[in-house]
Amino acid sequence: MKKAFEKPGIALLSRCLAYAMNRHRSKLLMLGLLATATYANAQETFPVNGIADPRERCFAFTHATIVKDAQTVLNNATLVIRDGKIIDVGPSASIPKDAVVLDCKGKYIYPSFVDIFSNYGLSDAKKGGSAWNAPPQFLSNTKGPYGWNQAIKSEINAADVFAVDDSKASPLREIGFGTVLTQQQDGIARGTAALVTLATERENTVVLREKAAAGYSFDKGSSTQNYPNSLMGSIALLRQTYLDAQWYKSQTGKEGLNLSLQAWNNNQQLPQIFEVADKWDAIRADKIGDEFGVQYIIKAGGNEYQRINEIAATKATFILPLNFPGAMDVEDPNDARFVSLASMKHWEMAPTEPAAFEKANIPFCLTAADLKDTKQFLANLRKAIEYGLTPAKALEALTKTPATLIKSYDKVGSLETGKLANFLITSGPVFEEKTIIFQNWVQGHKYSLKTDGWNDIRGVYSVTTTPGGTYNVEVKGSVTAPSIAVLQQDTLPGKLEIDGKLVSLSIPLAKNSKSTVRLSGILGATNWEGTGVDTSGNPVKWTASFVKAIPEKTDTKKTNAPTVGPLYFPFNGYGWEKLPQQQDLLIRNATVWTNEKDGVLQNTDVLIRGGKIAQVGKNLPAGNAKVVDGTGKHLSAGIIDEHSHIAISSGVNESSQSVTAEVRIADVVNPEDVNIYRQLSGGVTASHLLHGSANAIGGQSQLIKLRWGQTAEGLKVDNWDPFIKFALGENVKQSNWGDRNTVRFPQTRMGVEQVYVDAFTRAREYDKQGPNKRRDLELDALSEILNHKRFITCHSYVQSEINMLMHVADSFHFRVNTFTHILEGYKVADKMKAHGAGAGTFADWWAYKMEVQDAIPYNAAIMDKVGVITAINSDDAEMARRLNQEAAKTVKYGGLSEEEALKLVTLNPAKLLHMDSRMGSIKVGKDADVVLWTDNPLSIYAKAAVTIVDGVIEFDRDSDLQLRSRIATERNRLIQLMLAEKKKGAPVKKATFVPDEIYHCEDLQGGHQMGIVF
Amino acid sequence: MKKKFILMGLALGLHSAYAQETISPAGPQSKPVFLFGGTIHIGNGKVIENGSIVFDKGKIIAIGTLVPPASASVTTIHLEGKHVYPGIIVPDSDLGLIEFESVRATIDAREVGEMNPSVRSLIAYNTDSKVINTLRSNGILLAQITPKGGIISGTSSVVQLDAWNWEDAAYKTDNGLHFFMPRQSGGGRRGPNGAEAPKTALDQVEGVRTFFREAKAYLQESKHTATNLKFEAMRPLFKKDQKLFIHCDLVKEMLIAIDFAKEFDLDVTIVGGADSWQIADLLKQANISVILNQPHSLPIMQDDDVDQPYKTAAQLQKAGVLYCLSNEGFWQQRNLGFEAGTAATYGLTKEEALSAVTINAAKILGIDKQTGTLEVGKDANITVSDGDLLDMKSSVIIHAFIQGREINLDNKQKQLSEKYHKKYGL
Secondary structure, X not given: OOOOOOXXXXXXXXXXXXXXHHHOOOOOOOOOOOOOOOOOOOOOOOOOOOOOOOOOOOEEEEEEEEEOOOOOEEEXXXXXXXXXXXXXXXXXXXXXXXXXXXXXXXXXXXXXXXXXXXXXXXXXXXXOOOOOXXXXXXXXXXXXXOOOOOOEOOOOEHHHHOOOOHHHHHHHHHOOEEEEEEOOXXXXXXXXXXXXEOOOOOHXXXXXXXXXXXXXXXXXXXXXXXXXXXXXXXXXXXXXHHHHHHHHHOOOOOOOOOHHHXXXXXXXXXXXXXXXXXXXXXXXXXXXXXXXXXXXXXXXXXXXXXXXXXXXXXXXXXXXXXXXXXXXXXXXXXXXXXXXXXXHHHXXXXXXXXXXXXXXXXXXXXXXXXOOOOXXXXXXXXXXXXXXXXXXXXXXXXXXXXXXXXXXXXXXXXXXXOOEOOEEEEOOOOOOOOOOEEEEEEOOEEEEXXXXXXXXOOEEEEEEEEOOOEXXXXXXXXXXXXXXXXXXXXXXXXXXXXXXOXXXXXXXXXXXXXXXXXXXXXXXXXXXXXXXXOOOOOEEEEEEEEEEOOOOOOOOOOOOXXXXXXXXXXXXXXXXXXXXXXXXXXXXXXXXXXXXXXXXXXXXXXXXXXXXXXXXXXOOOOOOOEEEEOOOOEEEEOEEEEEEOOOEOOOOXXXXXXXXXXXXXXXXXXXXXXXXXXXXXXXXEEEEEOOOOOOOEEEEOEEEEOOOOOOHHHHEOOOOOOEEEEEOOOOOOOOOOOOOOOXXXXXXXXXXXXXXXXXXXXXXXXXXXXXXXXXXXHHHHHHHHHOOOOEEEEEEOOHXXXXXXXXXXXXXXXXXXXXXXXXXXXXXXXHHHHHOOEXXXXXXXXXXXXXXXXXXXXXXXXXXXXXXXXXXXXXXXXXXXXXXXXXXXXXXXXXXXXXXXXXXXXXXXXXXXXXXXXXXXXXXXXXXXXXXXXXXXXXXXXXXXXXXXXXXXXXXXXXXXXXXXXXXXXXXXXXXXXXXXXXXXXXXXXXXXXXXXXXXXXXXXXXXXXXXXX | OHHHHHHHHHHOOOOOOOOOOOOOOOOOOOOOEEEEEEEEEOOOOXXXXXXXXXXXXXXXXXXXXXXXXXXXXXXXXXXXXXXXXEOEEEEEEOEOOEXXXXXXXXXXXXXXXXXXXXXXXXXXXXXOOHHHHHHHOOOEEEEEEOOOOOOEEEEEEEEEOOOOOHHHHEEEEEXXXXXXXXXXXXXXXOOOOOOOHHHHHHHHHHHHHHHHHHHHHHHHOOOOOOOOHHXXXXXXXXXXXXXXXXXXXXXXXXXXXXXXXXXXXXXXXXXXXXXXXXXXXXXXXXXXXXXXXXXXXXXXXXXXXXXXHHHHHHHHHHHOOOEEEOOOOOHHHHHHHHHHHHHHHOOOOHHHHHHOOOHHHHHHHOOOOOOOOOOOOOEOOEEEEOOOOOOOOOOOEEEEEEOOEEOOOOOHHHHHHHHHHHHHOO
């Protein structure tokens, strides 16, 4: 029974012929049978080669179980279609005389599925980005009156370039899809998507809606233009384009025709679909939508279950892919080491994503996108159902929800009169493993997927041969591959082969007998009959008649959803199962480094209440507070890293232009970076996350507290004076970027000054423009600086440029708040003091580039002694874990007192960040950000024993030990599961060593610039 | 004596008018020096309180609790409350080969080509590098200068840091050949990337093996029509006059390194060894030593113990593996003592941590007969600190001697500091 009723080769050929004919056939003359449509003699512009062959394609599917939609099931009902549409459906639907009737007894009919995230019939986007070492490209190279940025492709319409492609349609029909929303998946704005069916017919009839949605992403796709080259740049570009489009619409613009903005505006009425890579990007996209009054439909990345509450808060509808990750090959323990617990847990939990959405009541649909092998779709869907997704919800997510989202539920998504004849005929409930999808009808065209098993011939038959006798023969096994046995004293296995309606049987008559009765015949509607030979080779006639059915063994064992490990917040080996709470704490009997007038207090208690320092003194009553014994230990204010690049997603530099004041680190904070936890173990409680130093005016920075387990928003420090990163010197003038990068202005320190003068001149004039001006995000940020609402921290090295920037600032009447790196600050400390600039510097770095040849480790001490507010910072995820040691170097180099040295990483950075009223010292009323050290905090022998942020114990050595053993246990559990998966024969991926991405100042997304950092 | 006062003055933050950016090497030791009254850290774990140490003609001649003679023929230095240590030894550095990391003209550390056993670092070592003085003033007196390009990068030498030229500097010439093993597990900056990476990397290692086999065979025959300089350069290695330093970090790479040692009967040291804690017993058993990656590193994997790199040294110590500590780069080497300090915070005793940057390094580099501890007969390579050498808040070097010569502890950075202290009247 391996052969199909219809030979596949022939099926394909006939389908191709039909397609070829249809393309050149006049449209059918429609009879006015439908009340809803009156068809005139439909003429057509396409000529016919040959004889016209008009058909109405009227079919009736009777006696079926019709699942009209996820809520409505009609038993023993009929579906009638004509000319590609449903004309009647129901138990009492009348069957037109000209209908071809197909008896669907025992069959199920479902609306076929709708996928609203596809690029069917479109070419794959070219790999983007500029070639390695290519010269910069500042503007779009799209030809025509389009916008400035090549990644904004709003003018692209999928319908314009759509071409029917049976090789792509066929696999989608196989898994039950009939309609897809197809989109050129290329660029940040991707233009419009077309709603098309998967019929292999002429495009004119297949396209249902020319423009059914508009698409967006953070990925610039095939654009070869430099901007944007970071996630924060993509976000800024989207925001600015919304503003530009509004401005363009208001007709005040004098830039002339801009087809990109024009299309952008036109596309706004459509449903807006945003593709993201992960949960955090989903939240980022939604935030942009909120700003501009757009509710995106979000195509998810697959790990949203990890933050389902935050995902629910977006109020978006999601499109969920089912490309669950495969197991890694962890057989070799030395390879297993390279698989993180987080990725193993994601492997285990990814199939829970749809169920998590259902449980959280977040509307969603499903897509076959992202699957390497489309065939995997139904298997993965069943897996999702196994992990808790209900079948009804699954059906809704494949029919009504997507159809409704793109305003096409009048056409597809359920089986109702007037809708397209897009439906599936199956052997049973569509998502069950044994169920066969026999046929997928698209616009009234039949696509036969499987014919085996359409007729369930299983049962007990009475076979009579003449001459000969009568035998009871059992046809059993699966419906698609039945087998036979002869019921004598023993049950004797025979042979059965079915080819279309032809059947051959081989019946043994005795146990171990070598000769058999061999019969050949046809499967009739009631009886089987034909001719054959008996065991002696004599000819016989035969008939077989159905006696009774074999009762089906029902699988009563109900399988429960598999249990999976707990979620961690953040989703990392060191994440919490339950977020720690703020609590009242009494640190008892410690040596307290107050950073205040009191200096260092011996045997002192510090009471923390409501996240603040409540009391400092001796023998304080504990009350309800938890007591932490500080005997023999030292308590200091938490370390504040004034210059950090941890916890940032997808690029720390928007390095494509010399001025990128519009980009914001706030948009790309990554609360899952394990370096947050590692730095807590080094006593860090707050980090100033800076844009890199690749351009003169970089992006806006973000101050965070190291609240491990919170979201990006939860990390951000509220009521903080916003800052922005500037940079001077070699990085800005691209000295170390290779020989091709010699065209971006500026290439000299002379040019750097002019960049600033130009930028602030433009900002000053922008400020003076009237209320109808085009809002410019870059100039907004610069204007804030001019108006003392945003403050500068500037990467700087040599004295000339430091001096220059202070002059520029003076001439525009603002102040440079902080010079960071500032390795020649000691040469101009007096001028900095006079200007009011502070300094954040390295303890002892030098010799890594030309402009640090005069860097000295005495720098911090000299500036501090001159009266410049000075901090020591890291710019390095490793060094940040021991900033206390870096501060201690100022005792060695320059002779600062230990108390003063500690201030360089606590109180002084708080001052530089305008946060000293809340952070930086142990003083009643300040935030309870404190560290309990095992030793003098300036000693190399000191470890942070407990790190507290806002009264929450974020790190302590004992819990850390417990986490290590939890990691080991959980890793082992998952490794065993992956091994079992491999043993079952599932494909596994080789584990390779992928180092975590760690950023420094000069790093571009995806790699280090020329191997030089800082 | 006058010179000594100047140096002490500098160390105390006073300013000498004689400071020059170009700092001269000291002349040979002219008379015996008697260091008296300090805490002497021998380097082998022993400590002598209120000890004394005498050296002459560059060699240590006595150590203990002797009282100095009142004689003008002996220079006596009183060190009550101070700490005396063997000079710190830097392994695996491109000191003197690079002046500015970003300026190509100043970089002589990486030759082109994959197999360059005949390339020698010593001749490119620039004794006039401004960086060297900033190391000496932190107690670092010797360094192994390592070429770093390709797979077989060439031959390193150990230098002492007070020299007129590289010939003077040579302390142990051509002490080892360096093999930078391509990353055997994909990822990272070294070696191939992508799905095929592990296989490609393994093929590259096989290429090295073949190269070694051919070299060994070549050296069996004394007469060749054409001389192969690469193979000729391998002669001392196979004679065990040289060590093979295999730079690698992951377990499989280290297993390959052990196998190399066995197949070719070589004296092998692993350089890097970030994951050496996982196979410490195997390393001990195979008698393979480790120049350990700097403790001030991030853990390799996000699930690793957050303090793993800090405590790896203690794990090797416990297993009895011969190891020493290293640091990245060249200018960074001035912090090598603090790398040891951190290792002491995470499991080593302070004296073990000291050994990890002195005698252990000397053993691994093959110079332990001459230096590495303060013992009679060894070179007087001595550093004197105001406080604990391994803790930055107290590590202030007040004297240093290389082969008995008291070296100038001034450097360009001190001079700039002094210049601007003056400007501001500080």
